[in-house]
Amino acid sequence: MGFFDKLKKITSNLFSGFTEADEAFFEELEETLIMADLGVDAATDAVEKLRTKVRKEHLQSQEAVREGLREILMAEMEVGDTAMKLDTKPSVCIFIGVNGVGKTTSIGKIAASLKKQGKRVMLCAADTFRAAAADQLEIWAERAGCEIVRQYEGADPGAVLFDALQAAKARNVDVVLCDTAGRLHNKANLMAELAKLSKIIDRECPGCDRETLLVLDATTGQNGLIQARTFKETAGLTGIVLTKLDGTAKGGIVIAIARELGVPVKFAGVGEGIDDLKPFDAEDYVKAII
Amino acid sequence: MAFEGLSEKLNAAFKRLRGKGRLTENDVREAMREVRLALLEADVSYKVVKEFVATVTERSVGTDVLDSLTPAQQVVKIVNEELTNLMGGGTAKLAFANNGPTIVMMVGLQGAGKTTTTAKLAGYMKKFHSKRPLLAACDVYRPAAIEQLKVVGGQLNLPVFEEGQGDPVKIAENALRYARDHGNDLVFLDTAGRLHVDEALMDELKRMKATVHPNEILLVVDAMTGQDAVNAASAFDEALGIDGVVLTKLDGDARGGAALSIKAATGKPIKFVGTGEKLDMIEPFHPDRMASRILGMGDMLSFIEKA
């Protein structure tokens, strides 16, 4: 039984007392948000705002209150442009995140979509650490029909990126999509490596359009906020790719991230196929939570 | 905004409470608000938190506070004991077959760490149990999955059985035959990552189970998993009847409440933990360490445990 069905039952069982149903209602609402991984802070805050809104706007019907909460959550997520800005030639988009979240796969999907828009795309295999990472990216390059620059396993990621940027400039490439090795944000040496990659882009393509996307697995819990905080500090973030939304996890930590860090979600991953990536739609997303 | 240790929060909650004596219902209720918060922040499932808090409340009310402890510490002691109990009961052992090769099937969501853990566990069994493992490449979907398994197998000098992108169930069968012929007494089946709601792919695992009769089915779970851990783990358990869990990526700073959720939801033990990307970074699971990690209070607990 869905939450609002439950609510319906509660309210219809009461003849006059809105207050009682009210409390149960708000509590269940908060529970739903916590179970969607928003975290206690973001969840209680949203419900507090809802209480105020309900009072101010005299919302009464369940549907109106539900819509009210959606509006609040959508407003929380409105923290910046969700479109990519990759207009210079070349422009660079680098994908970062912890292990196994879907960086390499998302690059394959985004490469295909940029290709469709008529762009010349190059992939850069700067994950030289993980077993067969470059092979995996190469398969995606073939699928998307774009170029790839790679070196041997264990090569310096900075050297691979340098190569790719040189090649991109020489070959008139529009967008370079750079894969990086998965890294946990609490490993200082690996985070320092990211800062280095960023410097190489500054030096080789000064003034170019850049996107730095944090790839986040929708199954991630509260640690996602710490990830975003640390990656933002080290590398700066222009957006988030929220992957694996085709499962039952909701990825609500992105709302906590938007609130605290102001980083917008730009894409949603909804499967393992090349077309399984969508521009992020906050309205659809919030409807899936509440 | 670093996480405040539970003990600090509890101490604050108990500020007014100076005396020793018995914990009253009121004291406990206040403390439990903090416990609840700490567990939710650690990603313990909402429903599990509810039950857990009820159990601990019942146990705490009326307890005498030990001379050596503050009331806050007394509550933490009880919470810690209950957590450890809940997560315990498992041993880091695999059920080896009496005759013929032991078959271990590795399953889980995408990117959880199955392929890496397959190699790690095989290396561990070779080193500490003198086994002769074979790794079987049953992931025919993910780009370069077979190559990945060959690379990690090669790093540990372990043989890898592969047949390209065939039927995973057939590959598992053939790997088993190969193991019998080549004296491998332990076979690890590295399967593709899949969602628990993907019926076709879950069916594939059921067929694999029915065909090769694995001795162990291990669910690999990412320690950073949030509230969805219960859904995924329960679904895998219902479909396959898992025998245990391996929790990966514990070298991060996630508190790992998923460990508690999964144990509570499935009753299946956590057997091993992954603590890094390198192939020797696997350890037996310690429920007491996990408890202090979930509570976010390592040193404090060792002090309280001695009391």
Ligand SMILES: Nc1nc2c(ncn2[C@@H]2O[C@H](COP(=O)(O)OP(=O)(O)OP(=O)(O)O)[C@@H](O)[C@H]2O)c(=O)[nH]1
């Ligand atoms: N169901 C689903 N699976 C996905 C999605 N995105 C990626 N995956 C799967 O998740 C797994 C990990 O994806 P990768 O792209 O290799 O992840 P990564 O972040 O590059 O991993 P590392 O390089 O090891 O850190 C693969 O099995 C992908 O097929 C998605 O949106 N939905």
Ligand SMILES: Nc1nc2c(ncn2[C@@H]2O[C@H](COP(=O)(O)OP(=O)(O)OP(=O)(O)O)[C@@H](O)[C@H]2O)c(=O)[nH]1
């Ligand atoms: N830091 C850390 N990384 C890990 C650990 N275990 C696995 N990984 C990393 O997690 C990522 C995914 O690991 P895989 O072994 O490819 O995961 P998988 O479950 O086989 O993925 P799919 O086959 O795509 O479903 C890789 O980057 C691994 O190096 C661990 O204990 N700690």
Ligand SMILES: [Mg+2]
């Ligand atoms: Mg990758």
Ligand SMILES: [Mg+2]
């Ligand atoms: Mg794998």
